[in-house]
Amino acid sequence: MKKERVLVTGAGGFIGHHLIKYLKKKGYWVRGVDIKAPEYEKTPADEFMILDLRSWPNCLRALIGINHVYNLAANMGGIGFIHSHKAEIVHDNTLVSINMLEAARLNGVSKFLFTSSACVYPSYRQDIPEVTGLKEEDAYPADPEDGYGWEKLYTERACRHYYEDFGLNTYIVRFHNIYGPLGTYDGGREKSPAAICRKIALAKKNGTIEVWGDGKQTRSYCYIGDCVEGIYRLMQSDYHQPLNLGTDRMVTIDELVGIVAKIAGKKILKRYDLSKPQGVRGRNSDNSRLRKVLGWEPKTPLEKGLTITYKWIRRQLKT
Numbered sequence: 096m097k098k099e100r101v102l103v104t105g106a107g108g109f110i111g112h113h114l115i116k117y118l119k120k121k122g123y124w125v126r127g128v129d130i131k132a133p134e135y136e137k138t139p140a141d142e143f144m145i146l147d148l149r150s151w152p153n154c155l156r157a158l159i160g161i162n163h164v165y166n167l168a169a170n171m172g173g174i175g176f177i178h179s180h181k182a183e184i185v186h187d188n189t190l191v192s193i194n195m196l197e198a199a200r201l202n203g204v205s206k207f208l209f210t211s212s213a214c215v216y217p218s219y220r221q222d223i224p225e226v227t228g229l230k231e232e233d234a235y236p237a238d239p240e241d242g243y244g245w246e247k248l249y250t251e252r253a254c255r256h257y258y259e260d261f262g263l264n265t266y267i268v269r270f271h272n273i274y275g276p277l278g279t280y281d282g283g284r285e286k287s288p289a290a291i292c293r294k295i296a297l298a299k300k301n302g303t304i305e306v307w308g309d310g311k312q313t314r315s316y317c318y319i320g321d322c323v324e325g326i327y328r329l330m331q332s333d334y335h336q337p338l339n340l341g342t343d344r345m346v347t348i349d350e351l352v353g354i355v356a357k358i359a360g361k362k363i364l365k366r367y368d369l370s371k372p373q374g375v376r377g378r379n380s381d382n383s384r385l386r387k388v389l390g391w392e393p394k395t396p397l398e399k400g401l402t403i404t405y406k407w408i409r410r411q412l413k414t
C-alpha cells in the first residue's frame with residue numbers, strides 16, 4: 096500500500112468509479128465521496144462517504160487525513176442537460192469546486208486535480224465542422240460554453256491562483272468526450288456515444304434512429320481506460336497549467352453512428368432532429384502539449400472502445 100491517502104470526489108459517477116479501480120491497482124488507499132453510490136457496480140474504494148460537497152463542512156469532512164485529491168464531482172450531463180440547467184450547474188459546481196479547493200489548502204493537501212472540459216474553448220473557434228485542433232492557449236479570449244463551461248474556466252483560474260499564491264500543487268485536465276462502459280446511457284444526462292449505442296441497441300435490424308442536429312457536427316472521443324491513465328500520469332508530473340486529455344481523431348456524428356451500426360451488425364437509417372441542441376459545430380483536441388508533457392497520448396481505437404461500450408449498454412438493456 097502506498098503511503099499517500101487519496102480522495103476521489105464524484106466517486107459515484109462514471110470517471111470517478113473507473114479512476115478508483117485504477118488507483119486501487121496502483122496500491123493507494125482511496126476514499127470515495129459523492130451524493131450517490133455508483134449505479135452499476137459496488138465501489139472499489141476503501142471507504143465511501145455520501146456527502147453533498149456544495150456544503151463547506153462536508154468538504155472539510157471529506158478531506159480528513161487526505162494527501163491527494165482528484166476532484167471530479169460536478170453536476171453535469173450531455174448537451175441536452177447542460178443547455179437546459181445552466182443556473183443549477185453554475186450554482187452547484189462553483190460551490191463544489193471553490194469549497195474543495197479551499198478545504199484542500201486548509202488541510203495541507205499536497206496535490207489537487209481539477210477536471211475541466213473542452214467546453215472552456217470559445218465558440219468562435221468551433222463554428223465549422225472542419226475545425227483545427229484546439230490548443231490549450233486557445234481558451235482565451237474567453238467565450239466558453241454558457242453555464243457549464245464558464246464555471247470550468249473560472250475554476251481553472253482559481254486553481255492557478257491557489258498554485259501561485261498558496262503553493263498548492265494544482266493540476267488541471269481538460270477532457271474531450273470521455274466514453275466507455277459504466278457511463279450514463281439514458282435518463283437525459285447521457286453523452287452522444289452512449290446515446291447512440293442505446294438507440295442502436297434498441298433499434299430493429301433496418302431501424303431508424305433519431306440524431307440530434309444534421310449529423311455533420313464533429314467531435315473526438317477518448318476511451319475511459321486512456322482517460323484514467325492520463326489523469327494519473329498528469330498527477331505524477333510537475334505540470335500545473337491546463338492540459339488537453341482526448342484523442343485527435345475527429346469524426347462526424349454520422350460517422351459515429353456508422354461505426355456503432357457496424358459493431359451492432361445493423362443497417363441503421365437516421366432521422367435528423369434540427370430542433371435539438373447540438374453544441375458547437377466542430378471540436379477536436381490538439382495533443383501537441385499532451386505528448387510533450389506526458390510523453391504519452393490516448394491510444395485506444397474508437398472502434399475498439401465503442402465495441403466494449405456498445406456491448407455493455409446492450410447488456411444493460413437486455414436486448
Ligand SMILES: NC(=O)c1ccc[n+]([C@@H]2O[C@H](COP(=O)([O-])OP(=O)(O)OC[C@H]3O[C@@H](n4cnc5c(N)ncnc54)[C@H](O)[C@@H]3O)[C@@H](O)[C@H]2O)c1
Nearest residue numbers: 105107108109110129130147148167168169212270272273
Ligand atoms: N465525461 C466526459 O466526457 C467529461 C468531459 C469533460 C469534463 N468532464 C468532467 O469530469 C468529471 C467527471 O465526469 P463524469 O463523466 O464522471 O460525470 P458523472 O456525472 O458520471 O460524475 C459526476 C459525479 O459528481 C457527483 N456530484 C454532483 N454534485 C455533487 C455534490 N454536490 N456533491 C458530491 N458529489 C456530487 C454526481 O453525483 C456524479 O456521480 C466532472 O467534473 C465533469 O465535469 C467529463
